[in-house]
Amino acid sequence: MAELRAEEVEREEEDYRLDADVVDAILEAVEAQDAAELSRLMEPLHAADIADLLEQVSGAERREIIRLWGREIDGEILTEIDDAIREEVIQALPRDVLTEAVRELDSDDVVDLIEDLEEPQQEAILEALEEADRAAVEKSLTYPEYSAGRLMQREVVTAPEHWTVGEAIDYIRKADWLPDQFYHIILVDPGHHPVAYVTLGRLLSAPRTTPMRDIAEESFRTISVYQEEADVAYAFNQYHLISAPVVDEDERLVGVITIDDAMSVLDEEHEEDILRLAGVGEESAISDTVVETVRQRLPWLFVNLLTAILASGVIALFEGTIERLVALAVLMPIVASMGGNAGTQTLTVAVRALATKNLTESNVWRVVRREALVGLVNGAAFAVIMGCVAWVWFDTAVLGLVIGVAMVVNLFVAAVAGIVVPLGLEKLGADPALASGTFVTTVTDVVGFFAFLGLAGAVLL
Amino acid sequence: MAELRAEEVEREEEDYRLDADVVDAILEAVEAQDAAELSRLMEPLHAADIADLLEQVSGAERREIIRLWGREIDGEILTEIDDAIREEVIQALPRDVLTEAVRELDSDDVVDLIEDLEEPQQEAILEALEEADRAAVEKSLTYPEYSAGRLMQREVVTAPEHWTVGEAIDYIRKADWLPDQFYHIILVDPGHHPVAYVTLGRLLSAPRTTPMRDIAEESFRTISVYQEEADVAYAFNQYHLISAPVVDEDERLVGVITIDDAMSVLDEEHEEDILRLAGVGEESAISDTVVETVRQRLPWLFVNLLTAILASGVIALFEGTIERLVALAVLMPIVASMGGNAGTQTLTVAVRALATKNLTESNVWRVVRREALVGLVNGAAFAVIMGCVAWVWFDTAVLGLVIGVAMVVNLFVAAVAGIVVPLGLEKLGADPALASGTFVTTVTDVVGFFAFLGLAGAVLL
Numbered sequence: 001m002a003e004l005r006a007e008e009v010e011r012e013e014e015d016y017r018l019d020a021d022v023v024d025a026i027l028e029a030v031e032a033q034d035a036a037e038l039s040r041l042m043e044p045l046h047a048a049d050i051a052d053l054l055e056q057v058s059g060a061e062r063r064e065i066i067r068l069w070g071r072e073i074d075g076e077i078l079t080e081i082d083d084a085i086r087e088e089v090i091q092a093l094p095r096d097v098l099t100e101a102v103r104e105l106d107s108d109d110v111v112d113l114i115e116d117l118e119e120p121q122q123e124a125i126l127e128a129l130e131e132a133d134r135a136a137v138e139k140s141l142t143y144p145e146y147s148a149g150r151l152m153q154r155e156v157v158t159a160p161e162h163w164t165v166g167e168a169i170d171y172i173r174k175a176d177w178l179p180d181q182f183y184h185i186i187l188v189d190p191g192h193h194p195v196a197y198v199t200l201g202r203l204l205s206a207p208r209t210t211p212m213r214d215i216a217e218e219s220f221r222t223i224s225v226y227q228e229e230a231d232v233a234y235a236f237n238q239y240h241l242i243s244a245p246v247v248d249e250d251e252r253l254v255g256v257i258t259i260d261d262a263m264s265v266l267d268e269e270h271e272e273d274i275l276r277l278a279g280v281g282e283e284s285a286i287s288d289t290v291v292e293t294v295r296q297r298l299p300w301l302f303v304n305l306l307t308a309i310l311a312s313g314v315i316a317l318f319e320g321t322i323e324r325l326v327a328l329a330v331l332m333p334i335v336a337s338m339g340g341n342a343g344t345q346t347l348t349v350a351v352r353a354l355a356t357k358n359l360t361e362s363n364v365w366r367v368v369r370r371e372a373l374v375g376l377v378n379g380a381a382f383a384v385i386m387g388c389v390a391w392v393w394f395d396t397a398v399l400g401l402v403i404g405v406a407m408v409v410n411l412f413v414a415a416v417a418g419i420v421v422p423l424g425l426e427k428l429g430a431d432p433a434l435a436s437g438t439f440v441t442t443v444t445d446v447v448g449f450f451a452f453l454g455l456a457g458a459v460l461l
Numbered sequence: 462m463a464e465l466r467a468e469e470v471e472r473e474e475e476d477y478r479l480d481a482d483v484v485d486a487i488l489e490a491v492e493a494q495d496a497a498e499l500s501r502l503m504e505p506l507h508a509a510d511i512a513d514l515l516e517q518v519s520g521a522e523r524r525e526i527i528r529l530w531g532r533e534i535d536g537e538i539l540t541e542i543d544d545a546i547r548e549e550v551i552q553a554l555p556r557d558v559l560t561e562a563v564r565e566l567d568s569d570d571v572v573d574l575i576e577d578l579e580e581p582q583q584e585a586i587l588e589a590l591e592e593a594d595r596a597a598v599e600k601s602l603t604y605p606e607y608s609a610g611r612l613m614q615r616e617v618v619t620a621p622e623h624w625t626v627g628e629a630i631d632y633i634r635k636a637d638w639l640p641d642q643f644y645h646i647i648l649v650d651p652g653h654h655p656v657a658y659v660t661l662g663r664l665l666s667a668p669r670t671t672p673m674r675d676i677a678e679e680s681f682r683t684i685s686v687y688q689e690e691a692d693v694a695y696a697f698n699q700y701h702l703i704s705a706p707v708v709d710e711d712e713r714l715v716g717v718i719t720i721d722d723a724m725s726v727l728d729e730e731h732e733e734d735i736l737r738l739a740g741v742g743e744e745s746a747i748s749d750t751v752v753e754t755v756r757q758r759l760p761w762l763f764v765n766l767l768t769a770i771l772a773s774g775v776i777a778l779f780e781g782t783i784e785r786l787v788a789l790a791v792l793m794p795i796v797a798s799m800g801g802n803a804g805t806q807t808l809t810v811a812v813r814a815l816a817t818k819n820l821t822e823s824n825v826w827r828v829v830r831r832e833a834l835v836g837l838v839n840g841a842a843f844a845v846i847m848g849c850v851a852w853v854w855f856d857t858a859v860l861g862l863v864i865g866v867a868m869v870v871n872l873f874v875a876a877v878a879g880i881v882v883p884l885g886l887e888k889l890g891a892d893p894a895l896a897s898g899t900f901v902t903t904v905t906d907v908v909g910f911f912a913f914l915g916l917a918g919a920v921l922l
Binding site for chain 1: 732819
């Protein structure tokens with residue numbers, strides 16, 4: 001037993017999950033109001049894990065932890081906490097703890113921390129900052145939400161483009177305001193336009209007399225301060241950037257974005273896509289209450305109800321037909337279901353291809369043609385299979401023929417809708433992940449029922 | 462018109478999409494067999510964009526580009542090319558070009574390049590490598606697929622833990638084998654166990670006499686060489702790592718993983734999840750042919766057909782009931798559809814929470830309870846709405862009552878299945894993203910039809 005136990009703990013450590021034993025011990029300490037024990041247990045945890053813990057426990061437990069241990073919450077923990085409970089945590093913190101916490105953060109982290117807060121809370125945090133930091137944060141907040149301007153940090157290490165390695169090293173050695181983490185030195189011209197960058201690794205391995213320009217990286221990209229953060233994340237991933245200078249309208253350097261922030265954005269974008277495809281509000285969090293969860297999901301289910309009623313309206317057109325051959329009622333959901341699934345396959349591939357910029361003007365027609373052909377081939381395959389099943393099941397060859405034809409029609413329509421709908425939404429400036437699913441399944445339900453029941457009415461009766 | 466055109470081009474540049482005009486010009490050059498023009502057009506493109514281009518053009522165009530321009534394909538382009546066409550491209554390259562291309566790569570890139578190739582192609586590339594590199598790559602290939610051992614690069618910059626900043630700087634200045642990109646120096650003990658790491662930024666800003674230990678990063682994590690790459694990506698994102706030392710069973714340093722590789726893995730994992738949730742083979746690529754696409758999608762549609770037939774079997778049990786009240790056939794897809802959608806919402810949230818390690822032993826019961834309650838609340842809401850609709854539509858109050866009760870039952874079952882099914886699959890060691898959808902919609906179809914038709918049979922007839 002003890003053996004097994006040890007293995008279990010190891011496994012949990014290995015996959016980075018919060019150790020269940022540690023969580024239990026923490027909750028016991030909370031129950032016992034043992035602040036010292038709580039402190040001892042929390043101390044070795046990483047800020048990100050503490051944030052996860054606060055998200056995973058119940059609301060009552062969270063309030064107790066903050067009451068007992070809140071004085072030790074620092075800026076790093078605050079930035080890790082999910083939006084869903086951040087406001088609650090900040091509100092519960094003593095004012096001096098909050099002040100201390102935000103003062104230690106880089107400007108980009110403060111922006112990230114406060115951009116979703118209510119006005120009075122924002123004000124409280126801005127007041128806690130020193131004058132210069134406050135100005136920097138307020139400047140960042142003037143950029144649009146989800147823009148590079150919000151994501152960047154303003155602390156940048158630069159050097160004039162004509163410097164040598166030795167000059168740059170001496171300058172860094174003397175600087176006392178360097179950011180926590182930096183990986184490049186950005187070379188700027190006299191107008192403060194970035195022209196190249198040098199990795200610290202190359203700087204360290206080059207002779208002191210080497211001109212900085214000679215060891216600059218070959219590929220160099222600047223990011224506009226108005227660039228959407230999703231595109232910034234894409235660029236980092238596509239071009240293997242580690243950090244990238246951010247420039248304003250006049251191409252002047254205003255900040256820098258580092259890959260760890262880009263990676264967070266990439267992760268959030270994916271989360272949004274996956275939740276939107278399922279018709280779940282993208283703000284969903286594990287700490288949400290029942291009321292919050294209902295509020296996120298009910299609207300999408302309501303939209304689905306309307307489309308389902310529409311599809312039922314199609315069935316109602318054929319009530320007489322179904323009355324005379326009830327086998328149609330048995331088989332019709334199969335046609336609709338296969339269409340819905342085939343459509344979802346195509347639209348998911350299309351949504352992903354749009355997100356990764358792999359679906360472009362150059363290949364859109366080839367991809368549409370491919371999907372249409374795939375729809376026909378799959379339709380034909382399942383027409384044969386389902387045609388035989390229906391024939392045998394209801395001992396009517398014509399019924400097999402009818403469902404076969406309906407299957408080909410619906411899987412072809414599903415494939416075309418699956419690619420045309422997301423493309424159309426993208427062209428209209430809407431997020432294809434958000435509404436494609438509802439559109440496509442509405443099409444496949446309506447077409448499926450219409451093709452099957454209509455054909456049956458014409459042929460069988 | 463010219464104005465608009467310029468704006469269009471700018472927009473495309475801004476969102477990093479391949480410029481359609483450039484692609485058109487490239488394809489024109491290919492058509493005209495103008496190798497010089499092709500070369501001129503390709504030259505400014507980043508390796509990742511060239512790879513995207515090769516994926517997006519047709520197979521015939523791709524072969525022509527490689528024939529005309531293949532001599533300029535280098536290692537970087539090869540590593541960027543999607544698995545789906547990498548084999549084809551490698552096969553088409555002249556042997557000397559391939560040799561040149563792989564020799565310039567770091568060991569982790571070579572591993573990434575060859576791990577999915579067929580034996581003879583692997584052999585060809587291994588032979589092209591110099592002896593030491595070949596041994597490094599072969600060693601990496603002994604680690605399991607998708608492990609940290611495959612992902613890491615073996616070129617690591619280390620320093621004895623007792624060194625000073627000055628000693629480390631002098632050592633780096635003299636070294637002639639440094640990796641392309643490195644951001645940390647790893648401190649090792651005499652047994653070559655990593656004990657801490659120092660960022661190059663701190664190294665540069667500290668006095669020469671400072672002991673390296675004094676400027677080491679506070680948080681330090683090593684990664685086991687057998688760790689799954691998905692967990693590695695999670696750790697980088699969770700703990701904001703930039704690079705992390707990889708250790709063997711004896712905790713000895715064997716390599717390092719950098720954040721850009723972790724970011725690629727995170728992106729691939731998301732792609733897999735999203736495609737699996739939609740029942741699309743995760744190998745799907747924009748360059749796939751019709752045959753490849755059918756081969757990926759048909760199996761999932763076939764599974765769906767089986768479950769749809771199962772649901773139809775349930776309907777068939779109530780043929781007599783439907784015959785006497787055909788309104789049931791009209792309304793029954795609504796109950797099934799709402800259940801399927803509600804179940805998909807819950808399971809998507811559950812799959813994401815499992816992937817981000819936010820669904821743990823500590824909160825699983827609270828989350829299950831929440832989902833069940835949400836199911837009941839949504840069920841009640843739609844029971845009222847749909848009950849009224851059915852009542853008015855078919856002028857039968859009892860029919861409204863029946864569909865209302867069936868709605869509550871099915872949305873409750875959908876919620877519970879939506880969370881229990883992915884949890885169960887995870888416990889069994891299966892990927893919850895892969896099969897949850899099919900299970901859950903089967904449950905909601907069967908329960909939906911059974912509850913609605915069964916209740917109607919009992920109450921109405």
